Amino acid sequence: MSQNSPERHSGPGELMVRILGPIDVTEDGVTRAVAGKRRNAVLAILALNAGQVVSADRLINLVWADHRPATAPNTLQSTISFLRRHLELEGILVAKSHGYLLALRRDRIDATRAEQLIRESRLRDDPHDKAAGLAAALEMWRGQPLSGLAGMTWLDDHAARLDLLRRTALQSLVDARLALGEHAILVGDLEQACVQEPLNEELHARLMLALYRCGRQADALAAFHRLRSSLSDDLGISPSQTVHDLHTAILRQDRSLELTASSPTPDVGLSLMTPAQLPPVTASFVGRGRELGRLDEALGPDDQLSTFPCPVIVVTGAAGMGKTTLAVHWGKRVVDRFPDGQLYANLRGHEGRSPAADPASILGGFIEALGVSRSVIPDDPDARAGLYRSAMAEKRMLVVLDNAHDTEQVVPLLPGGQQSMVLITSRDLMLPLVIAVDALPLAVDRLTDAEARALLAERLGDQVLAAHQAACDAIVSGCDGLPLALAIVAARAAAGDGSSLESIATQVACGSSILDGFATGDERTDLRMVVSRIYASLPRSSAHMLRRLGSHPAGRFSLNAAASMRGCGLAEAERVLADLTRRHLLIGSRPGRYEMHGLVRAYVLELLGERRTDHRRTTQRLLDFYLHSAFRSALLQASDRHPIALPAPVKGTTPADPKTRSEAVTWLAGEWENLISGVQLAHSNGFLSHTWQLSWCLTTFLDWQGKLDDLVLVSDLALEAADELADPIPRAHALHGLARASAVVGEFGNASAKFEDALKIFAAANDAENEARLYVDYAQMLCRSGDSSAALDRALAGRRLARTAGSHLAEAHAQNAIGWSLLRLRNLEAGVEACEAALRVFRRHGLLDGEAVALGGIGWFQLSIGRPENAIPHLLSAGDLHRMLGNRVREAEWLEMLGVAYTALGEASRADDAFIRSAAIHDSLHDRPRAGREEKSGEQPSLD
Numbered sequence: 047m048s049q050n051s052p053e054r055h056s057g058p059g060e061l062m063v064r065i066l067g068p069i070d071v072t073e074d075g076v077t078r079a080v081a082g083k084r085r086n087a088v089l090a091i092l093a094l095n096a097g098q099v100v101s102a103d104r105l106i107n108l109v110w111a112d113h114r115p116a117t118a119p120n121t122l123q124s125t126i127s128f129l130r131r132h133l134e135l136e137g138i139l140v141a142k143s144h145g146y147l148l149a150l151r152r153d154r155i156d157a158t159r160a161e162q163l164i165r166e167s168r169l170r171d172d173p174h175d176k177a178a179g180l181a182a183a184l185e186m187w188r189g190q191p192l193s194g195l196a197g198m199t200w201l202d203d204h205a206a207r208l209d210l211l212r213r214t215a216l217q218s219l220v221d222a223r224l225a226l227g228e229h230a231i232l233v234g235d236l237e238q239a240c241v242q243e244p245l246n247e248e249l250h251a252r253l254m255l256a257l258y259r260c261g262r263q264a265d266a267l268a269a270f271h272r273l274r275s276s277l278s279d280d281l282g283i284s285p286s287q288t289v290h291d292l293h294t295a296i297l298r299q300d301r302s303l304e305l306t307a308s309s310p311t312p313d314v315g316l317s318l319m320t321p322a323q324l325p326p327v328t329a330s331f332v333g334r335g336r337e338l339g340r341l342d343e344a345l346g347p348d349d350q351l352s353t354f355p356c357p358v359i360v361v362t363g364a365a366g367m368g369k370t371t372l373a374v375h376w377g378k379r380v381v382d383r384f385p386d387g388q389l390y391a392n393l394r395g396h397e398g399r400s401p402a403a404d405p406a407s408i409l410g411g412f413i414e415a416l417g418v419s420r421s422v423i424p425d426d427p428d429a430r431a432g433l434y435r436s437a438m439a440e441k442r443m444l445v446v447l448d449n450a451h452d453t454e455q456v457v458p459l460l461p462g463g464q465q466s467m468v469l470i471t472s473r474d475l476m477l478p479l480v481i482a483v484d485a486l487p488l489a490v491d492r493l494t495d496a497e498a499r500a501l502l503a504e505r506l507g508d509q510v511l512a513a514h515q516a517a518c519d520a521i522v523s524g525c526d527g528l529p530l531a532l533a534i535v536a537a538r539a540a541a542g543d544g545s546s547l548e549s550i551a552t553q554v555a556c557g558s559s560i561l562d563g564f565a566t567g568d569e570r571t572d573l574r575m576v577v578s579r580i581y582a583s584l585p586r587s588s589a590h591m592l593r594r595l596g597s598h599p600a601g602r603f604s605l606n607a608a609a610s611m612r613g614c615g616l617a618e619a620e621r622v623l624a625d626l627t628r629r630h631l632l633i634g635s636r637p638g639r640y641e642m643h644g645l646v647r648a649y650v651l652e653l654l655g656e657r658r659t660d661h662r663r664t665t666q667r668l669l670d671f672y673l674h675s676a677f678r679s680a681l682l683q684a685s686d687r688h689p690i691a692l693p694a695p696v697k698g699t700t701p702a703d704p705k706t707r708s709e710a711v712t713w714l715a716g717e718w719e720n721l722i723s724g725v726q727l728a729h730s731n732g733f734l735s736h737t738w739q740l741s742w743c744l745t746t747f748l749d750w751q752g753k754l755d756d757l758v759l760v761s762d763l764a765l766e767a768a769d770e771l772a773d774p775i776p777r778a779h780a781l782h783g784l785a786r787a788s789a790v791v792g793e794f795g796n797a798s799a800k801f802e803d804a805l806k807i808f809a810a811a812n813d814a815e816n817e818a819r820l821y822v823d824y825a826q827m828l829c830r831s832g833d834s835s836a837a838l839d840r841a842l843a844g845r846r847l848a849r850t851a852g853s854h855l856a857e858a859h860a861q862n863a864i865g866w867s868l869l870r871l872r873n874l875e876a877g878v879e880a881c882e883a884a885l886r887v888f889r890r891h892g893l894l895d896g897e898a899v900a901l902g903g904i905g906w907f908q909l910s911i912g913r914p915e916n917a918i919p920h921l922l923s924a925g926d927l928h929r930m931l932g933n934r935v936r937e938a939e940w941l942e943m944l945g946v947a948y949t950a951l952g953e954a955s956r957a958d959d960a961f962i963r964s965a966a967i968h969d970s971l972h973d974r975p976r977a978g979r980e981e982k983s984g985e986q987p988s989l990d
Contacts, residue, residue: 061138063093063148064156066208067188069195071133078133084109087195088125092139092148093155094204101145108200157208160186161440164215177222180215187212203462207436210418220252227305229256240269244276251289258296258303266296286420321387321415324446327374330504330533333497334372337361340488341376345383345467357464358483360476363490364630364643365396365576366530369471370448372490377444377469384467386441389415391459395451396473396579397570402451405458409434412459416441427458435462442466453478473580475628491633492527492643501529505536510547517551524554524563526644531573534564560648577649580629591622592631596650597664599723601642606700607720608640610671611664613698639716665727669736670695672724675702675713676743682710683932684746686855686893688815690739690779707894711932714747722756729763737767738776745783749790750933752971757787778807782820789827790935797827818847818856825863834870841867855896858887862900869907878907898927902940909943914950921947938967 061073069086070079080086087109092100106118115121126146130139140147152158160183167179191208195201223232236253243249250273257266270285270293277283284290295303344359361369377388389412393403406427413423413430416437424430438461450456450472456479460468470476470485479485493501499522503511511518525531535554539547553563564573581589594611595603603611609619623640626632633641642650654661674695681687682704695701704710714721721744728736741764748757761783768776781804788797801824808817821844828837841863848856865880881903888896905920925940945960 060154061150062154062156062159063089063096063150064186064188065090065093066156066160066186066191068193071135073134080129080132083194084121085125085129087198087201088122089129089133090192090195090201092146093150094157096148096150096152096155096158099142099145099147105146108198111199156186157191158440160184160215161211164211164218168218173222173225177219177226180219180222184212184215184219200462203432203435204439206432207439210433210436214417217248217252224252224255224259225305229259229305232256233260240272244272245280247273247277247286247289250285251292254289254292254296255303259305263296263299267293270296281425320385321389321443322381323390323415324374324377324381324388324444325390327378328371330501330536331371331375332500332504333493334368334375334490337372337488337490338376338379340486341469342380344486345380357466358460358468358479358485359470359488360479360485361469361471361488361490362473362475362630364528364633364646365473365580366528366571366573367490367492367630368529369490371529373446373448373469373471377446380444384442384444386443386466387415388444388446390446390448392448393450393455395449395455397449402455405455406430408459412445413437431458434459438462438466440465444469447471450474450476452476453482457482473630477628493529493532494527495522498522498525498527498532501532502536505533506539510539514547517547520551520555521547524551524560524644528573528643528645530571531564531645534566534571534573561645561652564645573645574649577631577646580631581649581653584629585625587618587622588625588629591619592626592650593653594664595632595642596647596654597661597668598642598720599727600720601644601647602635602720603640604702604717605638605640606675606702607668607671609700610667610698613664613667616700619700662731665731666733667696667699669724669728669733669740670699671701672717672721673736673740673743674699675717676721676740678702679704679710679713680743680746682707683714684895686859686891686896687746688819688853688856690742692739707931715932718744718747718751718753718756722760725760725763729767734767734771735776738764738771738780741783742779745779745786747932749786750928750931750935752935752968754787754790757783761787774807775811775813778804778811778816778820781807782823785827786823789823789830792831794827794831798824801827814847814851815853815856818844818851818853818860820844821847822856822859822863825860825867829863829866829870834867838864838867838871854887855891855893858884858891858893858896861887862896862903865900866903869903869910874907874911878904881907894927895931895933898924898931898933898936901927902936902943905940905943905947909947909950912950914947917947918944918951934967934971938964938971941967 061071064070064072068079069090070077072078080089088105091105091108102119102122106114106122109122110118126139126141130136133139135148138149140149153162163179163183167176167183170176170179190205191212192201192205195205220232220236223229233253233256236249236256239249240246240253250269254266254269257263257269270289273289274285277285285293294300341359361373363369374390381388391403391408391411393408394400395402409427409430410420410423413434414420416434418433418437424433441461443461443466445459445461445466445468447456447459447468447470450470452472452474453476456470456472456476460483470479475487476485480487499511499518502518502521521532521535525535531554535550538550550563554560561574566572569575569579581592584592591608591612595601595608597611598607605616605620605623608623609616612619612622614622623632627634627640631642631646633643635641673692677689677692678701681689685707702713704713721740725737725740725744728734728740741760744760745757748754748760761780764780764783765777768774768780781800785797785800785804788794788800801820805817805820805824808820821840825837825841825844828834828840841860844863845857845860848854848860861880862884865877865882865884868874868877868880871877881900885897885900885904888894888900901920901924905917905924908914908917908920921940921944925937925944928934928937928940941960941964945957945964948954948957948960
């Protein structure tokens with residue numbers, strides 16, 4: 047075998063690293079040691095991690111702690127070389143890419159070997175074998191474990207654990223010798239030990255039994271009284287019930303105390319039972335594939351027998367999100383990876399009137415579960431934490447700390463090493479813990495609709511869901527992905543309390559009483575009670591913000607929207623939103639964007655019912671925010687739009703401020719659904735001016751994005767608002783929006799009527815520029831309808847009015863419409879000349895929308911006269927410009943025409959690509975069929 051093999055010194059009687067006393071190495075009867083505390087510390091740490099790589103950073107942190115010098119890496123390297131040379135560990139103490147490895151089997155470390163002997167001995171039935179094994183193990187102690195290394199926290203914990211191991215092994219040896227009838231020989235040693243440890247109940251119990259079996263009943267009773275006096279005087283407590291029972295048995299001269307083959311000994315030592323404390327888990331577990339995958343990654347591969355990549359994981363989420371279910375389900379799934387068992391504690395961090403659990407009390411329970419007698423568990427919390435870490439140091443366990451309140455509650459319960467894994471569930475993000483111990487944060491979000499249906503199917507059965515599909519769909523929507531809500535509904539339906547799925551669906555879909563559908567009367571599961579407790583714990587600023595956010599019509603909003611609703615600055619809003627997100631009352635969907643869970647919002651809306659005045663002020667600031675933000679964005683997207691007049695926003699409003707066309711299009715794309723909700727909110731709350739003005743801001747975006755139903759919706763509401771205002775100008779703008787929507791879907795008669803009505807209003811108001819622009823849109827609609835002569839008349843009228851208004855851009859748009867009309871009338875040269883004239887104006891003024899439409903007209907002309915090779919550059923440029931502007935509809939149209947051009951050139955591959963891209967855009971827009979779309983036949987377009 048080569049010198050570098052890890053198995054070089056693995057045979058019995060060969061090399062052994064000893065840490066149960068002074069640190070040294072023995073081999074074939076020769077002992078080698080080195081001087082220096084840090085050298086010995088490095089060797090001890092590697093020995094305690096034998097067979098696994100210890101990173102250089104970890105070694106430095108454990109040895110130098112807070113006093114790490116800049117030269118520590120070089121010093122560590124020198125120390126390793128020194129140890130390798132002086133202790134003759136060449137090929138055993140080896141350097142790896144990211145650390146160092148002591149390539150020995152773990153039974154070549156005396157502490158590990160001793161622990162193995164103790165464990166094996168306790169499992170033996172024969173007291174002779176048990177005593178022999180325990181005696182052999184105890185002989186390996188040569189003094190205080192890790193002697194000379196006091197003051198190094200990690201090693202101190204291991205020294206305490208090894209000392210506890212020796213004491214409990216000694217007590218087990220006493221038990222074995224008592225069972226062998228060696229009570230007379232043991233009395234002297236036990237009396238001396240009790241003098242040294244006057245509060246040790248285990249030693250006194252064994253002394254009492256040994257004295258009794260020697261026929262010294264009075265001395266046995268006296269030993270009990272000395273123990274009782276010492277405990278009372280020093281600690282103010284009485285002996286444990288086990289010792290009291292032994293005292294009573296001695297008084298009665300109970301025959302069970304006599305030595306027989308099955309003589310019992312006082313049960314005050316270490317328990318051999320492996321803790322398995324995980325609570326029962328529901329069988330109705332669905333989904334959570336992402337979260338389970340992250341937990342599996344943190345666990346590491348099956349063949350990793352030493353440490354975990356992420357020994358501390360914090361599972362966070364809102365109340366009722368299924369954090370505990372996930373943690374326990376996963377824990378039971380990987381139970382075989384934790385051979386030393388599982389510890390579990392409900393820390394009661396968020397359980398209403400019940401106070402949060404005291405970490406010291408939890409520690410006491412954990413230490414007892416690890417087999418340490420209650421009588422030796424110290425009262426001091428820090429001492430308990432130290433004993434817990436010592437008892438856990440070499441164990442491989444899963445510790446689940448459920449429902450934690452905060453980091454301070456959790457820290458004392460962390461084992462301190464990487465051999466065990468800690469899984470924490472909490473509503474708190476535990477950021478200090480994530481920072482301090484590099485814990486892995488794992489957020490648990492809502493179930494998808496499919497997962498929610500699967501959960502109902504697990505609880506109620508597939509047949510029930512199939513028979514009540516509509517009700518189940520409504521329930522899934524009302525529960526908004528919250529597992530607790532789904533579980534409550536399923537329990538009500540299964541309990542046979544007279545609540546049918548249909549009645550439950552009606553209840554959870556009703557905005558005014560939705561939370562009544564999730565009432566259980568139990569403060570831990572009743573959703574109204576759960577949210578109410580969280581709300582009651584909020585700081586005033588956070589509670590104020592939450593109430594304001596409840597006024598939002600969609601429950602999804604930006605930082606600026608929240609600041610406007612609250613009437614505060616962005617920095618203050620961000621701070622409060624962070625607090626609400628940390629408490630899981632909000633969801634941070636992405637940077638600067640937030641969402642309120644539907645059931646939280648239902649609770650907030652109940653609160654708002656009591657504060658209608660605040661609600662109206664908040665609504666006005668929100669509408670002003672959306673109006674002024676959308677206005678700025680609309681003018682940047684289509685920079686030549688003739689702006690409407692807006693009043694200044696109310697104080698406290700913080701509109702978005704896009705600086706470029708790209709920023710404006712991005713903002714509109716992210717907020718258009720909220721803007722539509724804003725139009726509806728304004729209309730239903732009597733903000734009539736906001737209604738039509740917001741509709742005006744949305745018209746171009748919705749048209750260009752193909753959202754025709756939404757365009758009709760907001761235009762109808764704007765028309766109703768205008769009629770209530772008795773103001774003709776808002777009515778004209780609303781009619782314009784409805785006309786555009788009708789024209790796009792081919793309802794040309796309806797569109798013409800609305801155009802005519804709107805033109806009359808602008809003419810009566812002497813608003814020549816708006817009238818001119820309306821004529822241009824009218825001409826484009828007529829062109830699509832096939833009435834090119836009427837289109838030319840409207841375009842010419844638009845040019846006359848534009849010149850009257852002195853608007854060069856409106857005139858260029860009219861000129862472009864004239865060109866398109868002439869092209870349709872087969873006056874090709876005049877048509878293209880008009881488009882080219884318009885193109886020059888658009889380019890001079892940087893008006894991209896007009897440039898794109900003009901380029902498309904020129905491309906159409908080139909294609910119609912049989913020059914597809916000349917059409918392609920114009921069509922490519924037109925499509926690129928429309929994509930930049932966010933006009934997906936026009937982009938798709940030019941792609942379709944581009945496909946025709948490529949077909950005419952025989953370039954089938956490029957043609958197919960253009961047709962596919964065009965179809966994909968139309969499919970993504972889910973628009974209604976639009977008039978005037980070219981067929982993908984490969985034929986050149988007709989201008990008829």
